[in-house]
Amino acid sequence: MNMATGEFTASASVSGELAIEARGLVKRFDGALAVDGVDISVPSGAIYGILGPNGAGKTTTLRMLLGIIDPDEGYRRVLGADDPQDVARKIGYLPEERGLYPSMKSYDAIAFMGALRGLPLETGRRRGKELMEQHGLGHAIDKQIRQLSKGMAQTVQLLGTLVHEPQLVVFDEPFSGLDAINQGKLEQLIRGLADKGTTVIFSTHVIAHAERLCEAIAIIAGGKVPYAGSVEEARDRIPAQVRLETRNPDGPWRAALPEATRRVGDYWYFPLPESGVEPLLKALIEGEAGIHSLSIERAGLHDAFVAIAGEAAARDMVKQDAGDSQ
Structure with missing residues (x-):
């Protein structure tokens, strides 16, 4: 990552092109600053996560990137276009606030969403049925939305987001409200999209999803982005931890342990x-520690988030996650 600009180049992006580039995005609502100078670069073909608690500015940032709202200041470029609306048909967007017409048949709802992105209705109906079969909803093709379970309706809306085969897919809190099984299915779907070369960007307050899926992330807290870059570099900001178990509880070897x-x-x-683990091992052996076990553990993304965004933001994320699971 270029620390001066926050740019990240993913190895998975063969062309090296950026699907999204934003610099200095600012948005105010009734004079209140919601987003304050956000910089984001998303490589083509990458899975990119935007992490932060509710109220951090995630949804506002996504809506500015998509051209749903305009920034008060700053620059954005999406799929090579300065105006995101010029490439709207190449984008699939699943908002956090879900909604479908309850009287529509399931496959018609998918076709309707595709038509909003320029896909002919008949093509959308055919693809909608195919997608429902592929995702285990073949039995519900002719059912109205009101007849579906909440999870099934969410899947239908997800398929409607993808039916026009977009180059860029944007999910706003896609895992919210899904049970563990459907969360796992969604993770598989996101990986499958990326394998086909589709760029995926999603917001989330659940760090585990980002750690499993993302090559790169942006952390948003208080409308600012204190970190944008690879997941690996975020984790490397915290030194690896050594876990040591000794047979001898005390002795001269204790002097070799760091102050922390x-x-x-x-x-x-x-x-x-x-200096690494080798000098430490030598001192422990010479000090007759009687090493029973020694392991080196890298920091997780949660630890990195706490170090970057602060404990208060991390606590808010945990509270939201607990609320979702109830």
Whole structure:
């Protein structure tokens, strides 16, 4: 990542082109600053996550990128166009606020959503039926939306987002309200889209989804982006942790442990020294620690989020996740 600009180049982007590029996006509502100078670069073909609690500016940022609302300041370029509306037919968008006409048949609802993006209705109906069969909803093709379960209706709207085969798919909190099984299916679908070369960008307050799926992320907190780059670089901001278990509880080997060492049960935990593990091992052996086990554990994305965005933002994310699961 270029630390000066926040740009990230994903290895999966063969062409090196950017599907989305935004610089200095600012948006105010009734004088209140909702988004404050957001910079984002999304490589073509990447899976990109925007992480942050509710109220952080995620939805507003996505709507500016899509041209649903215009920024008060800043620049955005989407699929090579300065005006996102010029390439709207190449984009699939699933908003957080879901809604379908309850009297429509399922496959007609999919076709209708495709028609809004320029897909002929008959083509949309044919693809809608095919997609429903592929995703285990063949039995519900002729059912009205009002006859579907909540999860089935959400799947229908998701398929309507994809029926016109967009180059860029934007999901706003797509996992919200889904049970664990359907969350797993959605993760598989997102990976499948990326495998076909589709660029996927989604917002979420659940860090685990981003850690499993994303090559790159932007963290939003208070309308600002304190970090935009690869997941790996975010995790590398926190030193790896050493977990040590010894047979001897005390002895001269204790002097080799860093000042930041803490003990939890039978284990000692401390940051991996800059000199690496080899000098430490030598000191432990010579000090007769009696090493029972030693492992080096990399920081997870949650730890990186806390370090970058702060504990308050992380707590808000956890509260929202708990609310979704109820």
